[in-house]
Amino acid sequence: MTERLEGESGLTRAVALLRAGELVAIPTETVYGLAADARNGEAVAAIFEAKGRPRFNPLISHLASLEAAAEVGVIEGAALELAQTFWPGPLTLVVPLRAESGLSSLVTAGLGTVALRVPALPLAHALLTAFDGPLAAPSANPSGKISPSTADHVAESLAGRIAAVLDGGPAEVGVESTIVDCSGPTPRLLRPGGLPVEALEAALGAPLNHEAPTNDTPPNAPGQLSSHYAPGKQVVLNVTKPAEDALFLAFGPGYPQASANLSLGGDLREAAANLFAMLHALDTQPGSVIAVAPIPNNGLGLAINDRLTRAAAPR
Ligand code: AMP
Ligand code: MG
Numbered sequence: 001m002t003e004r005l006e007g008e009s010g011l012t013r014a015v016a017l018l019r020a021g022e023l024v025a026i027p028t029e030t031v032y033g034l035a036a037d038a039r040n041g042e043a044v045a046a047i048f049e050a051k052g053r054p055r056f057n058p059l060i061s062h063l064a065s066l067e068a069a070a071e072v073g074v075i076e077g078a079a080l081e082l083a084q085t086f087w088p089g090p091l092t093l094v095v096p097l098r099a100e101s102g103l104s105s106l107v108t109a110g111l112g113t114v115a116l117r118v119p120a121l122p123l124a125h126a127l128l129t130a131f132d133g134p135l136a137a138p139s140a141n142p143s144g145k146i147s148p149s150t151a152d153h154v155a156e157s158l159a160g161r162i163a164a165v166l167d168g169g170p171a172e173v174g175v176e177s178t179i180v181d182c183s184g185p186t187p188r189l190l191r192p193g194g195l196p197v198e199a200l201e202a203a204l205g206a207p208l209n210h211e212a213p214t215n216d217t218p219p220n221a222p223g224q225l226s227s228h229y230a231p232g233k234q235v236v237l238n239v240t241k242p243a244e245d246a247l248f249l250a251f252g253p254g255y256p257q258a259s260a261n262l263s264l265g266g267d268l269r270e271a272a273a274n275l276f277a278m279l280h281a282l283d284t285q286p287g288s289v290i291a292v293a294p295i296p297n298n299g300l301g302l303a304i305n306d307r308l309t310r311a312a313a314p315r
Pocket of ligand 2: 147
């Protein structure tokens with residue numbers, strides 16, 4: 001059953017659950033977030049499972065302070081300017097990911113950038129300080145439903161699917177954070193939200209680029225800014241008997257010849273947690289083809305297959 005938590009003892013319990021890799025819905029000033037330890041791949045995979053999200057889009061990591069955020073991402077230039085002006089608050093910054101961040105690659109969907117936020121709500125700040133690490137959290141609602149601004153909203157839609165809800169009262173802002181991508185040459189608005197664009201432009205002393213990247217933007221290349229990660233090698237799906245020279249990414253038992261196995265026991269949560277790290281690792285090995293075993297198309301398998309299908313699409 002989903003525990004309802006509040007007050008000092010609730011906060012202590014929430015931290016204990018999060019450290020144990022459980023999911024806890026947490027209050028912030030924007031909306032309630034569905035939080036998991038961002039360093040624990042299976043915990044992060046469980047977020048997608050609980051939300052029924054059919055896609056591994058990257059998640060925002062929440063931290064207690066700018067100092068803590070700077071251990072996960074490279075915060076310089078315009079990003080530092082904006083962080084110093086608006087954190088804590090309803091602003092998310094996309095910045096280059098630090099190699100030693102310790103984050104699960106599922107949080108960034110395998111990208112070289114990371115979305116960071118330092119929330120202002122005192123209870124969120126207290127929780128992050130006590131947890132002492134990054135919490136990955138999308139909004140705490142089933143995929144496709146509206147974002148929750150009270151603990152009751154969360155309980156109505158996710159009860160039984162998550163360990164607990166920490167009640168911090170109604171969310172003040174009520175809409176998601178504004179997201180600014182600071183990983184490119186100039187800051188770009190990715191999502192309007194709780195922090196007005198005018199405030200950002202005043203701080204930057206310049207208009208903010210609103211342009212969505214066009215289809216003419218160069219295709220993905222390793223290390224380049226891209227909307228989703230795909231290996232440089234050719235990816236072939238639903239392979240049970242891989243060619244001799246192919247790198248074989250297996251799923252489940254019965255593949256002793258595999259180069260890597262997403263989950264020997266056939267566990268989709270473990271497979272999701274391993275997906276991006278294993279694709280990256282195989283991509284650095286000699287060979288030109290990554291052959292992937294069939295993945296069941298249910299539960300988290302939907303999101304795994306979505307990502308693999310895109311990785312296998314001709315580029
Ligand atoms: P949600 O977690 O549902 O609030 O959504 C998070 C938003 O942040 C999504 O629109 C993501 O596409 C965006 N986002 C998170 N990480 C990144 C990243 N590394 N690069 C670009 N966008 C990101
Ligand atoms: Mg959402």
